[in-house]
Amino acid sequence: MVRMDNFPMKQEKIAHLLDFIFSPKQGERLLFITDYPQGAPCPRRLGRQALLSRWHSAASLLAKQRGFILLPLVKYPETGKNNADLPTTASTQGGGHVDKLPELIASSNMVAAMTEYSATAPLRNIASSAPSLRAVSMPGVTSDMEGAMSADYVRIEARGRKLLAVVGAAAGFEVLFSGSNLPQNTKLYIDTRANHWISDFGTCRVKGECINFPSGELFTPPYEGVTHEGRREFGDSQTKGVLPVFSHTDGKIAFLHIDKNRIIRVQGDSEAANKIIDDIAKDENAANIAELGFGINDCARSDPRVAVLEREKSGPHIAYGRSDHFGTLTSLSGKVRANIHQDIVYSSSSPISATIHAVYKNGNRVLVCERGKLVAV
Secondary structure, three states: OOOHHHOOOOHHHHHHHHHHHHOOOOOOEEEEEEEEOOOOOOHHHHHHHHHHHHHHHHHHHHHHHHOOEEOOOEEEEOOOOOOOOOOOOEEEOOOOEEOOHHHHHHOOOEEEEEEOOOOHHHHHHHHHHOOOOEEEEEEOOOHHHHHHHOOOHHHHHHHHHHHHHHHOOOOEEEEEEEOOOOOOOOEEEEEOOOOOOEEEOOOOOOOOOEEEOOOOEEEEOOOOOOOHHHHHHHOOOOOEEEEEEEOOOOOOEEEEEEEOOEEEEEEOOOHHHHHHHHHHHHOHHHHEEEEEEEEOOOOOOOOOOOOHHHHOOOOEEEEEEOOOOOOOOOOOOOOOOOOOEEEEEOOOOOOOEEEEEEEOOOOOEEEEEEOOEEOOO
8 A cells, every 4th residue: 555644745746756657758648637616716626726836746756757748737627527528718827718728738748637627538539539649537536536546557457457357357236234223125226238347557658548536446338228339239228226325424235226228317406416316318319328437546545525536446336327438439338328327336335236146147156246245367
């Protein structure tokens, strides 16, 4: 484990980490972006500005060493939703105006987004068609995440490749949930016949790549059954069951009833239930089950008070909403566009944890996670 008394990281350490992540080349352009609230910022957001300033200064140091160009910091108004499309206009730290933010991002070689609301989906989509862009998204990032950021990514990659050998051929996953006040046998089956696994091992060096940081996960969009090509191959999605969501504000549980990979009913009167109902009311595609992921970063904290960006690297997680940023032109999953992508973490420290078996076409089963703890590798 990384010692937290070594943080906040010194400028030289941050520069070394940026060098490891991006491997910048001479003449390339690095852009930092962030979002800002319309009202007065809270202490967490003010802390992020201090963190961003330290990282931008470290990037300036690295730029002198490697000969790349560090662009002025760009900020835009908060979107209010994780993975919503970015606004068109923005401003620079020096007071300049940006008319076409997506085009500025696409013209860069490297982008680091240190934001309140996740920009991963729009960044991934921009990177997929930009001439030479690779992007790192850090939604909800805070300085106390620097421990997870400094994990051993060589070890994480080795662990992730071993896990992929276990889960990559699975037709689906049976997820059994445990927790206080949770009915026995609360379970969800997730259909992964489309087999479109994505790795996030801490490096972002190839055109079109977009990773979250801190990194350390292996994930896939479930098969949704929404394209003609997919339906010819697999028919309807077999994702079905109940997904429980704990509400940290009131201690209640929302039960998401799912059929054919969509939330068809939200049961409960918790704040979480009301939020999910509101998300679906504003965009029916928010009802899509968008991701099954396995966090593999041993330095990531799983405490429910920690931001999802870090917690999801500590154990299993499931998301609803947008999945099109995970798909490709040839993939049969990752095809649903929505205005939100929201992760729910089921690690060993979460109020609700998950025991997950991989299920194969021949009927064999392998235990992957037990009560939120990865056991397969």
